[in-house]
Each structure stands twice: as structure tokens, then as C-alpha cells.
Amino acid sequence: MAERLLDVTELEVSFQTEDGLVRAVDDVSFTLDRGEVLAIVGESGSGKSVTVMTLMGLTRSPNSRFGGSAKLSDTELTTASEQELQRIRGKEIAMIFQDPISSLSPVHRIGDQIVEQIRAHEKISKPAALDRAVELMERVGIPRARDRVRAYPHEFSGGMRQRAMIAMALSLSPSVLIADEPTTALDVTIQAQILEEVKQLRGGDSGVLFVTHDLGVVADIADRVIVMYGGRVVEQGTLDEIFYDPQHPYTWGLLGSITRMDRDPPKRLPAIPGVPPSLVNPPEGCHFRPRCPHAFERCGEVPPLQGRIPEAPEHLDRCWLDLSEKREKREVNGRIGLVRDTVVA
């Protein structure tokens, strides 16, 4: 078995706000192994970003409360001191953000920003660090890297900036690389280029935690998938398990509502009715209950995240329906979906 890098158990993150306590992350558990790409999928407000930002220690504030544990080898990330975090960040665990323009400093040269990070962790001369920066930039596909280390972020295009971010994140060969929607702001042709770079990391020394809302991207790069909804993990499994044997009605809805480019479109898109829950005042029991057409009495109680398929004990979900019922109910017009098309073609 591959080496375990990250072990998150029953992680809870809540924020005290004017409106009340927001339980952004509620009982989230997962692991990340060396060389694998783990995708976290969810809509806005599902808690996916808060989860990964907590791993980086970026959600700490007087208003935030943490529970459970998130262990990076032997370090407990939720309680580590600032000094300890500073030592780990960049070196052990690095992050690529969605918006590269606001995550790079506009007044420093790209090369200098990479050099600064390297020199913060390693005793190495400036020219040697710069050589390493050039090498990294070449590795992520930035042409004429030797000249472009001297460029400022505004001189780069969106795709190039994101490459620079990846180069920076990889500069100290971190064991865990977190990518929070790294391609959302990019055009599809550029997204394809960046995803190729991420795929290069597969099977390597790092484990990648990839946050996205795009199931197409997930199908392209992930080994395993976590589906989040309303701050909780609702389903977790391998890529094929999630796409071909999804257990949670929310996953059905997600899979059903995507428009497929390679198929004839249905007359009507099967949408998930309703809106995502408020995390200040979430529905009791299963968070998906108000939008779920298959909900029944028992859903007033929170279903535990557990393996419910005897043949696939690692495939976990949070739904009370039993296995045969799920397999029957998710079948909508010959494909996986949550609700029947309302209009007859």
C-alpha cells in the first residue's frame, strides 16, 4: 500500500458570524496517499474550500473553531503553532489558488517570488535558487523561462500565471499539493494544458488534493473522489465507483444535471430542484433532505458516512436508502439522475 500522507478524521470547522454559528465543515474524514489525485467535488458553500484551507492553516481567526483532527504525517494541522505551520507551508504542503492574479504579488518579479519561497526554507544562494526557479518554470511549460523569471505577473497571461503558481508550489517538492479550482478562471484550451501538468504529478512523490465543481475535470484527473454537500462528505469512492455506481441522491443529481457534449442532449435538463442549504440554520438530519425526492422519515436523522456495499467496503456514503432501492431509484430515463424529465418529448 502506498504511503499515507494526510489523515483527516471528523474534521469540523465553524465560524461565529453576526447571523449565528456557520458550520462550514461538519464531520469530514478522508486520507490522501502518495502519488494519488484525490478530487473534492461540491457546489459553492459545500465546504470544499474551507476544508483545504484549514489544512493550510488559512482559516484561523478569532471567530473560527476547529474540531476533529487533520494529520500531516505527525503534525496536527488544526493545532500546530504558527512557527510550525510556517515551516510546513510550501515545504510539506503547498497550495495553488483559483485566482493567480490575486495570489501573486504584483510588485515583485515572478522569479523573485519563487526564489523567496525556496530561500525561506533552504540555505541556498540567490543565483542557485534562481536557476532552480528557471528549471521549475521550464518544467511546467513556460517558454523562454530564463528571460521570463524577470517578468512581473501582469506581463503573464492567465494560463502562464497559473503555471507560475504551480512552479512555485512545486519548488520545494511538497508531499501534499492542494489545488483549489486551479482551472476555473481559464479557457478550456488552457485548462487542458494545465490539467496535463497536474497529471504529470500522478504516481510521483506528491499527493494531490484537487478541489473542483466540474465533474468533467474530475473524470479527467482523479483517482478517488469525495463529494461534499452542505459541509459534509456525502459520498466517497474511486473515480469509477462515483461515476458508475453512485450511492447518494445528490451525486445522482450532479451527474444527471451536467450537459454532455458528446451525446445528444435530452429535451430537458434534469435539474436538482431547490437551493443549497443555509449553513447557519441547516435542515435537521440529512442536509440534502429538502431537495431529495426520495427522502423518507428516517432522513430526519443524520446518516453516518460508511461503507454500505459489501463488495466495495471503501466506497462510503451518507444515505439511508438500501442498496437495491438506490440502484433502482437512480435510474432515470436510461441514465443516472435524480428526477424524471418533467416535459414529455
Place this chain on the structure above:
Amino acid sequence: MSADASGNGRAQLVEAEHLKLYFPIKKGVLIDRTIGHVHAVDDVSLSLTEGETLGIVGESGSGKTTLARCIVRLLEPTDGTLRFRGQDITHLGRRALEPMRQEAQIVFQDPVSSLNPRKRVGQIVGIPMRLHGIDKDKIGPRVRELLDRVGLNPEHVNRFPHEFSGGQRQRIGVARALAVDPRLIVLDEPVSALDVSIQAQVINLLDDLQDDFGLSYVFIAHDLSVVRHVSDRIGVMYLGKLVELSPAQELYVKPIHPYTEALLAAIPVPDPTENRARERIVLSGEPPNPIDPPSGCRFHTRCPRATEICSQVEPPLAEYANGHAAACHHPQHVSEQEIAAATYSSLSPRSAGRLMPSGEEAPLDGGGAKTAGADSGAAAAEAEHARPEQAG
């Protein structure tokens, strides 16, 4: 959305001929000197019939949003002709545009910045009616009716935009566009800011509204899978040029322009098995600078099939069967016969050469040569002719 929407017998709603929009780049402290132009939309011709949905796709910087804003005359074209219901509106002034404004509305991409945060929903949806002189007493009930129609609670007229979610805000934008009974709604990336499950809701709503009110849509998006779902015809733009125009479904099985093919290949399919099996063409490089676009075919700098001719002669739009047109010297997914049968499209840019993909020069008396100086009636007939004749 309906298969016969582009069929014959329906009136032309929008006709654009050789539409150009260049943004000047100014430099200087006291006296502005124009040092160049951004070629945002460069000689694009297209038409839209009543009840039809025309999808426009392209990457950022392809000029699709500028084209959309031109069509509703939020921007004044630099050159070319734009007709709305047969009337030339290319250079009309603000007052003269008023009647057209009532018929052509726009829904913007970002539902946060396109709604005034200080106005209540009732005011936001009611403003277009007030501006177009609709009776004050009628506005209130009509606003409630509209909110109800787009799936919002009519009781919420007195709420502010921030009290709604993203999908609901986009519904408010749609209600506002519907307020004055338009014929045409330009949808500029209406769902890209929304979550997937909410996207489907909004697209279904747009679909229903089109059926109920007989609306025409121009649907701008960068997401080819969403466009496929809503469009009757799709235009693909690259760096200010229209490079392919096709019946919606055909574009996905038979992309003729290499750029369209690359664009389709770049989109990951939400199916792991198919994704593994698929051969991916990953385009290298990025779109060139629209201030100084490449010569000849604008895509030649990134095109895997480019030859010498591509950098020298701009390809004309060649018209294949089914009203499928593409501007490429090396068309794909078409047989020798289809290439030989292709005709010079009257939608071709004026700057394009007359060299057809078959290697023959298009005769000067055919196709678009006439549109340049011809009167509008003849041009309209040309455009009519250029429209696809679908089987349905």
C-alpha cells in the same frame, strides 16, 4: 431549441453584414493619440431568424461579448451594417434606437454587478417598463406576474438583490429583460457564474420562456456543452473572426475547422472510461494578441494543420451541406466530394481570399462579392439564401 426554428418562412430578426468593432488604444498625456486598435470583432456576418437560438462560442478575447453588445447596440459598430427587423440600426442615435431597445434585451453574465444593490427587486424589474412609457398602474401587477413566471416568489418584490442566491438573481435579470415584451434576448454567459445544479434550472427556464413567448436568443458562452443544449445553430469565434457556423448538433459530430475540433477535444468528458479512451488534442500556446492579429488565417499560429498558404491568404467561409460553413484551407471531417461541392459563402469577410479549400478560385460573380455594394434588398436575399435549410 425547436428543430424547425431556422426553417424557411420566418422573418429575419437580426442581420449583420461585415460587422467590425475596433477599440482604439490611446496614448498621450495632453493629446490622445491612437496608437493602434483592438480588433475585437473583425468583419463578422450572420443572421438570426424569429424564434431561433444562435449560440456563439469562443475563448476569452474572441470577441463574442463585443459582438453580443453590438447586436443590441450597446456599442456602435466601427464598420459594416446591422439591421434589426430590416431597419438599419448601425449608426442610429439614442432616441432613434428607443423602439428597438424595447424589442431587444440583454441578460448579463454576472448577476451581482448587473443588478443595482440599492434598488428593490420590484423597482429593478419595473424600470424598463417605466422607461418605455407603460402605464404606472399596470407596472406593479406586471412585475408580480413576471417574478412568478421566472420562478420567484411575487411576495419578494420589496427585497434587495443581496437577499437572493446567484440563481435567483439571474432569474431577476431574466424577468427584467422580459418586462417590455422583447422579441430578442441576448444572453451573455447567463449561467457561467452559477453552480451546475442551478445552471440546469436556469436553462430549463430559458427554454420554457422561448416556447411561451416565441423569443429569439443569441446565447453567448464559452461552455460548448451548455450551448449545444440550447442552440439551433452555433457560431464559433476566434480572435474576432467567425471561423465556423453550423447547425447545432452537427458541430459536435462533424467539426470542420481545426479550432472547433481542438475546442471540443479540450473539454473533459464527465465519463472516466470515455475520457481514458479519448485522444486529446492539446492546443499549444495561447490566443495571439488582437491588437496585432496574425496574417492570413488567424488560427495558423496554433493550428496543427497549418501550411504556408494559411499564413498568407485568409480563408473565406466555405459553405458545405446543411448550411454548415467554415473558414479553413484544410477542412476536416469532409469528403473530397463535399469539398468540391462547397461554395463561397456570402458571409465571408471582405479581406478573405477567394481560394476555396478545393484549390479553386471562387468565381467573382458569385456569393458575397455583390453584398459589398448591393442594396439591402439584394443583400437580404443573399442572407436568406445563406441560411441553413434543415431537414425538419
